Amino acid sequence: MVQLTAKPRAITGKKVKILRKTGEVPAVLYGAGEQVLNLSVPAKEFSKIWKAAGETSLVLLAIEGNGTKNVLIHEVALHPIKDTPVHVDFYAVRMDKAIEARVPLKFIGDSEAVKAFGGILVKVAHELEIEALPNDLPHEIEVDLGILKTLEDQILVKDIKLPKGVTALGEGTSVIALVEPPRSEADMQALESQEPVSLENIELAGKKPKAEEGEAETTE
Incomplete structure (x- = not known):
């Protein structure tokens, strides 16, 4: 520590x-x-x-x-x-009480579906919500892309090998990563011809951090 x-x-x-x-x-x-x-x-x-x-x-x-x-x-x-x-x-934290946390996912290995079939790797999630005692909280959780051998394969929450003492929260069938079929030349041309999205009317909202008034607001 x-x-x-x-x-x-x-x-x-x-x-x-x-x-x-x-x-x-x-x-x-x-x-x-x-x-x-x-x-x-x-x-x-x-x-x-x-x-x-x-x-x-x-x-x-x-x-x-x-x-x-x-x-x-x-x-x-x-x-x-x-x-x-x-x-x-x-x-x-209390060392004897489990807490919930969102832990970053680290993708390791290679997908056969990408290398052999030209598939497109899609990482659906980049964090995993877990529960563990403070001493068991991992800095990151590894996800092995080697599971993706065909274009039909998916990596689900339940497929991830979690460290000892760590429990995943949420649905075990939630998708973490998958491989899409390779896009044809016609598909690529269709994507390139799409109109760009206008940001003129999009409102951006930021989350204000927990702090006393004025403490976290500075431009100096």
């Missing part, structure tokens, strides 16, 4: 930009019967750990003056231009 240091912070709201200028990222800790704590973590150290642990690997959060907590990186708000973390939510 990786360890990350954190310090309590009294600065809140839009004033947290002062922390960012000193190389700190404002954060909040909650969950598992914990009182909400406002914290700050070193920006460089956090970025390295986030890249390694993702949001499904346990992190030991060492809080100055408040011991250690087993946490997950629950949500990260990013700078709209720099794409760097500007606010972090940590979720404290």
